Structure formats: structure tokens, C-alpha cells
Amino acid sequence: MTELNAVLDAATKDFDNSLERLFKLVRIPSISTDPAYAAECEKAANAIVDDLQALGFKAQARPTPGRPMVVAHYTPKEATKDTPHLLFYGHYDVQPADPLELWKTPPFEPTIKKDGAVTRMYGRGTSDDKGQFMTFVEAARAWIRTTGTLPIRATFLIEGEEESGSPSLVPFLKANAKELSCDAAFVCDTNMWDPKTPAITTRLRGMVREEITITGPKIDLHSGMYGGPAMNPIRVLSKVIAALHDKNGKVTIPGFYDGVADLPKQTKKQWQSLKFSEAKFLKDVGLKQAAGEKGKSVLEQIWARPTAEVNGIWGGYTGVGTKTVLPSKAHAKFTFRLVGKQNPDKVLKAFQKFVKGLIPKDCKVEFAGGGGSPATEIPEDNPFIAKSAEALKDEFRRDTVLMGSGGSIPICRFFKDILGMDSILVGFALTDDAIHSPNEKYDLESYRRGIRSWVRIMGEFGR
């Protein structure tokens, strides 16, 4: 038996324990967007540090102004100058779990269930991203337990603010640039092409977030006594949202498309050859017609076109029954997905100007979002991509698809700009994982093959 096969074998045999270790983490409600869960985030970070230390990593939960950053280093006993140094990135924070009533099992009590022929684990963070980053942790464990060491030099960086826009990340990377600069970064936070086909994501949309509050009358008013002459801020907000898109689904904010290039013909052709079923994609979520820009395929809309989305809206009375109120305030949360060379600051400013232009003279608007990151495109001829694609093919016995992703992983841009390294995005999640939704799940097969894939990738670069 080769060394690699022995490690793969060990990983497979230890799978039940790998599951148990993951469940321990999923049980910690480490929600980063809500300050009430700060202590839970700390608890999750410490649990990871303890685990990695036991494996022989030099691991620490480093304080930041927000949630702690887990940093762990491993240097093999016989490391030489030529031993590659790879960084592995994931995040231990999770999305809020509400609406709770829609969960079939409690979000922070991981549960294994059989859905037909497929066995799945359910729980917030099973797929995004605890289950994913634990694949490389478990792969490292299999190597160390089987051979006494890792075949590569490894740095693990597991952050706790990914779901809230990673506010501490840039200063942290800058302050620790020397320590964290490696030959390449592997990020485990993306999808496979389908349950049988591995993928490496080479295009990621960027994102800008913004929250607006529109104030009309200074206090809530009786809608009978004031209805008519008094402006209703919900009306104003609705007009703003309704004006964001034209009839063809294009975003109407002036300057929004600055820096957006047309998709290269070759890439377009490649994506067409994937035989992606638009009808099935929409049907799976209960829809029939693509709502994005007319004339662009669904894959292109998700992978290569920018969007303006409203993530939440509220104002006035939202309880049961009727209240004849003419509210003082209305709020909405927006995110813009960016592609190509769209500049987040410029998009944000353009949006703010656009909103101000639609506000009646006597209403006020406040902005409370800000922050964002540009899109990332990793050159497909990057040498780390080729080797990783090979290792994935060995595990899945299928060609690896080089794809785009509609999600934003700003870290890729920061790794490039601050630490000078490319990011290779290898993940094992599936489109039906319901990340950010109730009943988030991760297939047991994703977890098992994810672990085995990392065993192979680590082995591939350690040769």
C-alpha cells in the first residue's frame, strides 16, 4: 500500500469520529452578525485551537476588534526549502438561524437523516462553512496520525466574521503579512458542480452592502387623520426599490456597469457545454422564469453579471392584524453583487446618490451599511489549479469543472493584494445545501470525499 492509500484508508476508517468532531462544532451557535453570540464565537474558536494543538499545530485564537481569528501553523519534521507552504482558509462563524419555525430539526443540534439514497447531516453551518473547513482539518489529522507528519508546510486561517463582511480581516492580514504569506491559499467554502463532479471556482462576485432608513413624518401618525397630505416613507422606499431595475432586468443606477466586461466567447462556450438546466434550477426553488438581465443565460447571470438585491425590508406595523398607522420610518437592507472591475466604493456612492435623487424634499434618508469587496477572477492557467484539478479527478473519477460562483468570498482578493498569493477555491458543498436558509444540510458524501480530496491534494503538493 502506498503512503497515500494508507492515509486515505485511515481517513475512511476514522469517518465516524470525524463526524462527531464536526457535530461538536455545529452545536456552538457561533453567529457573527449578532453581537449577542460573541461568546459563542469565542467558544468555537477555542475549540478549534484546542483540537489543532492536540494535532501538533502551533495554534492560537488571536484577538481582533471583532471575533477571534484562528491561526495555526504546522512544519513537517523533514521540511526543506522546497517543501511547499500552503494556507488553508475557512470560517467558523455561521448565518443567523431564523426563521426558526421553518427548521425541521433544531439548527444547532446536528441531525443525520436519510433522504432516499442520500444520507445528510442537518444543522446551521454544516455546509457553510464548518463542514467544509473540517474537511481539511480531518485530512491533516489523517496524514499526521498515519505518517506522523504532514507532507507540506501548512497554515490554517479560520476566521469568525465571514458572514458579517470580515471587518477585521484586512487589518489582520496586513499586521501579520509575513507570517501568513504562503505559496498559495486553498479556500474551502464553495460548491461542487454536481454531487458527482468536483469543481474549482475561478470567478467570484464581489459585494457591497448598504442599509437605508427613510424618515417621513417625525413620529408615527394616525393614518386616518393624516393619510393624504402626509408622505408615507414606505411609499418612498418602494419607489426606490421599484426604480432599481428597468424592464429588462438591468440595474438603472447610473455608472453601475462601469468596469463590467462582456464574457469572453470561449468561456461562454465552455459554460454552455455544461448543459446546465435553467428550468430545473428555477423549479427546484419553486420558480419558472429567470428574473435577471434579459439576454443572459442563468449561469451568466449568477457567475458573471452584477445584481442589486433587497435582503430585508420593514417599516410600520408588522404584527398580527391591522394598525392604522402612517409610519415615521421604513428600512431596507441591500446587497450588490459585483463582477469584473466594478469598484465597491463607486457603486456604493452611486447607489447613495441614486437614492437621494428619489427622496422627497421633506423626507430624510440615512445610510448604515458600507463596506464591500470587488470581484475576483483567478487565471485558469495557475499551476496550483492544474494539480488540484488532477487530485480531485483522482478522487471523483470525473473531470474537474472550472466554474464561477455568484457568492462573494472577499478573502481571495485580500490574499492576492496583501499577501501576494492566488486562491484556489475547492469546496464540496452542493447547490441544494440550503446555506443561509432553514434546514441547511451537508451530504455525508460531501464530507467524506472532501476529506479524502484534501488528503490527495496535500499529498500531491508534498511529493
Added chain:
Amino acid sequence: MVHPTTVLAEIDQQFPESLDRLFELLRFPSVGTDPAHHKDCLATANWLVGQLKGMGFTAGLRKTTGQPLVLGQYAPPGGKKLPHILFYGHYDVQPADPLELWTSPPFEPQIRKGKRGQDAIFARGAADDKGQLMTFLEASRSWLKVHGSLPFRLTVMIEGDEEGDASHIDTFLKTHAREFPVDAVFICDTGMWDAKTPGIDTRLRGCMGIEFTVTGPRIDLHSGLYGGPVQNPIKVVSRIIAAIHDKRGRIAIPGFYDGVKPIPAKLRKAWAGLKFPAKKFLGDVGLSVPAGEQGYSALEQMWARPTAEVNGIHGGYRGVGSKTVLPSEATAKLTFRLVEGQDPRKIRAGFKAFVKARLPKDCKVRFDDSGGNSSGIAVSEDTPWIKAARAALKAEFDREAVLMGAGYSIPVVESFKKYLKVDSLLTGFGLPDDNAHSPDEKYDVASFRRGTRAWARIFAQFAGK
């Protein structure tokens, strides 16, 4: 008409006793919506029955689906040909909290100076509606004392659910309509135009409430992974709301204005003459641009034009921080204020069609129709009752009564119209600074005294005919 001089003198002479009786009534904490005060409501109702009996009325309590209803009947000797009036008021009051904001305890009435230096009675219910209903009863009492009988047949109906559920009185009137073959309803639960100028409300807007929820994707989705091709129900709801009004503030729902009559030129002129300070009215709530239909003054927009208002909206994530979700559902709650001639059921159907027409084919919508259907009411300015009231109010206040609108609805007026087939005369002596529903509610002593005198003058219009 009989000149009311002696009755007015009687009212003034015994006014301290009228105040004593009002104070007795104000001491009952008859908060109708609070089960802890149901005993107090019953005691209040019984006290009122005692008062009516003391004045020679046949009186008792009637069961309703809510609080007991006080009913008094008076038939003048040989008065079968006299008009039959139903007087309506309510003995229940709003809850008094927040208690800490009251200068004196809410159920221990006290006379002290108001902000304009006037004497005022401070207590919960002083203006809404105990002080007001007592103006009518005290006028009746003095009239009876002087003349021995009233110049009309009278039914007094005082309910205990006005601040709560309007369906109780509605059900009662529906069930017992035949017991009340009256010619007119008098209601004392509204306000004057200002402290010196009396008012009669001739227009009340109705209210149709509806909630709609749009479903896009069947579950909440990641806005990155799905944003673009997947329809966002918040956008759908926003587009619908944005389409409700056109650029001139008119409501764009087809058929919405069906049945809406133009405001009579005479009335427009009279309202324009009121010199309503629209700028200050909006300025007081932090606004400056009238948002309603262009071509109508702020008063017209409130009193005589229908509206579509969004009372609440929600969808997606509204907690702290951000969540990159593409939500499955978004909901909006609306109320439409309606004027006379509009059929709330048609408006409801029209709005539903309007929503459905704007719904992407693959989205779903569901409606919640529990928000009520009340019609707008406009009482003819030429009824004998209004004519009598205008003459009487002018004599008392030395100013023409303003024929006003109220932007809101008084559901019982619709019930009277629907079941008893009669219009209501709405006149009252409340003032905008009475703090009805708020801490330190008050009723000016002058409102109480002149209100009582005004009713006596209205009675006099019928006497001797």
C-alpha cells in the same frame, strides 16, 4: 321654536351640580378593553341607568356580545307625532397608561388651568367620551326641569366597547334594529374646529384593510448563489406599492374613484375660508410637502378624498447586522380610506386584480381580508337636524359652525346608517389639545358648559313646532 333663555339660566345656575355628576362618572375606571376593569364597566353602566331613571326615563342594561349597553327611553306625554331621536355616546375609556406621565391620577378628576390659561377638567374620559355624553344628559335634565317634558321622543344608547371592538355594537344594532325606529341619531364624540368655533362633522372616511403576501422562491435563498435569475418578492411588493400612486398622487387602481363625487363648490369655498394652516400642520410632524392628490388642499385630502396607505411592510432579514438572503416572502399591510360612494368590496376586488396583474407568473400571492370594510359617509348638509344644529351652535358660540370632515372612521355611524337607515348628527365640543387617548386627557370647563347650553339650544329648535 321656544326661546331657551330659562333653560340656559337653569343650566348655568346648577352647573356646579352638573360638574359633580360628571366627576362621579369620571371616577369609574371603565377601561373596556381590560378584563380587570369589567366590574368597573358594569358599575359605570349601572350608574348611568340610575341617572336616566332619575330623569324619568325607562332605563336598563342590555346584553351585547361585549360590555353591557345602557339603554334609556323617554316618551313625552302625547308625543307620538314628535320626532324620535337616538342619542349615542360611550362610557368606556382608553387605558390610562403610561401612568407616570399623568400630572394627577387619571381617575381622580381635578380642575386646573390648561395651557391656554383656561379651566379644564383633567381625567381619563373627560373628553372621550364621558364629558361629551354628559353635555347631552345635563341639557336634557335642565330642559325637563324647566319644561316638564322634552320636545322629542328620545332613546339614549351608551355603549362600553367604543374603544375596543366595534363589532359588538354593530351586532346589537343588526339584531335589534326593529326596536329603534328613530328619525335621527345624535352623537357627541367629535370636536370643535377651534376653541371658539363649533363644528359639525358631515364627512367620515371609511376604511378597507387588506394584507398581501407575495411568495417568490419557495425557501429563503443565498443572495449570492441565486441573485440574478431568481425573483425577489420584496422587489415585487415594492413595485406594486410604487405603482399605486401616479405622479400626481392619484391612485392608479382601475375603478378606484368610481362613485366618488366632486366636492361641492360651496363646501370647497367654505373650507378654503377656514385658512387651515397646512404648512404648520405638516411642519408639526416634520414634513413640508403635501403628499396627497395634487389639486386638492390638505383639508380636502383628509376630509373628502380617498387614500391608499401602507401601514406596514416586512420581508427578509430585519435583525441586527446583515444577512445575504434572498427571501421567499414579503408582506405589506394596507388600509384604504374611502369616501362616500366608494364600495369597499369593489375596492378590495379592484386592488386584488391590481396586485395580480403585477405579479410575475411564477410568484404567488395570498390576501388577508380581515382588515375590515367600512364605507365613507357624507351626510347631506341640508338635513333638518344639521340646519337646527347650525342655528343653535351659532347662537351659542356667535360663530358659524364649520361643516368638517374627519379623516378617520366612526364605525357606529355606518352601523346606524346600515340598520336603522338614518344619518347621524355629529357634533361635539372636544378640542385638538384634549389629549384624548394620551396622558393628561382633559375637557375644558367651557366645553362642558357651552356644550350643555348648545344642546339646549338644539332642543329649542324642535320645541313649539
